[in-house]
Amino acid sequence: MRYEVDFLVVGSGIAGLSFALKVAPYGKVCVLSKGEAAEGSTRYAQGGIAAVMYDSDSFDKHIQDTLIAGDGICDREVVEMTIREAPARIKELVQYGVNFDKSVAGDRFDLHREGGHSEFRILHHKDNTGAEIERGLLEAVHNHPNIELKENQFAIDIITQHHLGQRVTKHTPDIECYGVYALDCRTNVIDTYLAKVTLLATGGMGNVYTTTTTPIVSTGDGVAMVHRARGVLSDLEFMQFHPTSLYNPAEKPAFLITEAMRGAGAILKDFKGNEFMHKYDKRLSLAPRDIVARAIDNEMKIAGVDHLYLDARGIDKNELINGFPTIYAKCLELGINITKDMIPIRPAAHYQCGGIKVDRNGESSIHHLYAAGECSCTGLHGGNRLASNSLLEAVVYAHNAAQSAIERVKTRTICNQVPDWNADGMVLNEEMVLITQTKRELQELMWNYVGIVRSDLRLQRAFDRLNLIFRETEDLYNRSVLTEELSELRNLIACSYLIIKMARNRRQNVGLHYSIDLVGENNERPTK
Numbered sequence: 001m002r003y004e005v006d007f008l009v010v011g012s013g014i015a016g017l018s019f020a021l022k023v024a025p026y027g028k029v030c031v032l033s034k035g036e037a038a039e040g041s042t043r044y045a046q047g048g049i050a051a052v053m054y055d056s057d058s059f060d061k062h063i064q065d066t067l068i069a070g071d072g073i074c075d076r077e078v079v080e081m082t083i084r085e086a087p088a089r090i091k092e093l094v095q096y097g098v099n100f101d102k103s104v105a106g107d108r109f110d111l112h113r114e115g116g117h118s119e120f121r122i123l124h125h126k127d128n129t130g131a132e133i134e135r136g137l138l139e140a141v142h143n144h145p146n147i148e149l150k151e152n153q154f155a156i157d158i159i160t161q162h163h164l165g166q167r168v169t170k171h172t173p174d175i176e177c178y179g180v181y182a183l184d185c186r187t188n189v190i191d192t193y194l195a196k197v198t199l200l201a202t203g204g205m206g207n208v209y210t211t212t213t214t215p216i217v218s219t220g221d222g223v224a225m226v227h228r229a230r231g232v233l234s235d236l237e238f239m240q241f242h243p244t245s246l247y248n249p250a251e252k253p254a255f256l257i258t259e260a261m262r263g264a265g266a267i268l269k270d271f272k273g274n275e276f277m278h279k280y281d282k283r284l285s286l287a288p289r290d291i292v293a294r295a296i297d298n299e300m301k302i303a304g305v306d307h308l309y310l311d312a313r314g315i316d317k318n319e320l321i322n323g324f325p326t327i328y329a330k331c332l333e334l335g336i337n338i339t340k341d342m343i344p345i346r347p348a349a350h351y352q353c354g355g356i357k358v359d360r361n362g363e364s365s366i367h368h369l370y371a372a373g374e375c376s377c378t379g380l381h382g383g384n385r386l387a388s389n390s391l392l393e394a395v396v397y398a399h400n401a402a403q404s405a406i407e408r409v410k411t412r413t414i415c416n417q418v419p420d421w422n423a424d425g426m427v428l429n430e431e432m433v434l435i436t437q438t439k440r441e442l443q444e445l446m447w448n449y450v451g452i453v454r455s456d457l458r459l460q461r462a463f464d465r466l467n468l469i470f471r472e473t474e475d476l477y478n479r480s481v482l483t484e485e486l487s488e489l490r491n492l493i494a495c496s497y498l499i500i501k502m503a504r505n506r507r508q509n510v511g512l513h514y515s516i517d518l519v520g521e522n523n524e525r526p527t528k
């Protein structure tokens, strides 16, 4: 089938849905989601969304906290713009129907604090803020007559001049996007979606790693598509590992223990129950995530154990149960009463700071292709994202991209010369094990060699092994019918390649990129 729309949105998390709602009054919008619409990182967000809402806080403080967490390599103008825009974007979320918790008197938002924040400034909905945001936005989208939301539609590739038979390289000027090819996962047919403007809002790539807090849909599809289309990507070496995922090895994705719990007073403890963060940073358990995750990793390695603890027993019992009901219930299910027992935790891949390089309007290097949310790289996060700045970035850039796209569609036409996907000559997939086993191998090699702590040798090993996996998988791709699983595996391989390549090029320990071979180098950043 061929479809034609004004605005095509790939992804139905906070970024895609916010953009869709903003552009909907100006044309026909189609939102594609590869699974159920609600499935994505957004619905799992716990802590909340950071914004300066009252005079007790200030833009300058939030800006400083973001710059410090980013380890000196954030784009300062982007940081200032994003943080100053935050209150306006929060108001819009509330207008769409999203409920944030209020104080007992009901006149102010109840604000939490998380690692790296000098003030209480996290708006939240108990400990399941993302689920509330996703609910509110989806409801607003379903009620809009101009938006069609299509589930189980897997975007495979961005359509560019390459599909018109022209040679496109990364040096080709003026690469243009005409839409996407997408696999209808119910019929296995590959459809052609043509659009005047396309937004990628495909989320993160946590599944590059064995242990991740991100859902199974986070396979870096947007980044991989832009890589294949020869667009510009940036900062992919900065994979953020959340310090405190619940240690429950069989569970995928790993359940998160929000940083807001440390903001409320929970303390990190080693395997014997002793505090250890004083050895690493004077901000103790509330230091930025890169520092805390490395400290935990180091303590686990020293003791030869596979988890440490978070001790929340010092928090008032009512505050703990009522403020963190989801975590309380989840732990209880596993026999852990968090008012009495310490919570076993370990770090997990959580957030990709890098991605599709975009300008202030959210436009990528490929014309008429925008990106917002976790798949994009705006410059806000630098070397390490400050907690709860991700949902914020997504709404700010969805807004900016929408303003630009609304103008763009006025002068754009649909490209009718695009051919349909050619699936001739393909045979049915061979055994699934070829895909599942390769995915496991890939995740393990990334976890072991390209994780929290890296070295030149580990990166070289990862690169060599990845090469073999890449060749085997491309061979399979060239002779098989395309499936969602195979497509995701190719995307994970592309993302792994980019992470390794950018990690090898970064000859400085900064933010989340830490190599033992760069310790003590002149270019090493001072310890904070």
Ligand code: FAD
Residues within 6 Å of the ligand: 010, 011, 012, 013, 014, 015, 016, 032, 033, 034, 035, 036, 037, 038, 039, 040, 041, 042, 043, 044, 045, 046, 047, 048, 049, 050, 129, 130, 153, 154, 155, 156, 201, 202, 203, 204, 213, 214, 215, 217, 218, 221, 222, 256, 350, 351, 372, 373, 374, 375, 387, 388, 389, 390, 391, 392, 394
């Ligand atoms: P997502 O919400 O991940 O949505 C991606 C969408 O893209 C999905 O609809 C998916 O189906 C679709 N998609 C992907 N690939 C394709 C494809 N090929 N074809 C079609 N559709 C596709 N950040 C904060 O700021 N505060 C928090 O408290 C917070 N807590 C978090 C807790 C957890 C457990 C996790 C995992 C993350 C948390 N984050 C938090 C990070 C934040 O939730 C995410 O960065 C953010 O929600 C990403 O939103 P998004 O719209 O970019 O993508």
Ligand code: SIN
Residues within 6 Å of the ligand: 045, 046, 047, 048, 257, 258, 259, 260, 351, 386, 387, 388, 389, 390
């Ligand atoms: C958390 O609640 O700890 C996650 C916050 C975030 O990822 O920003």
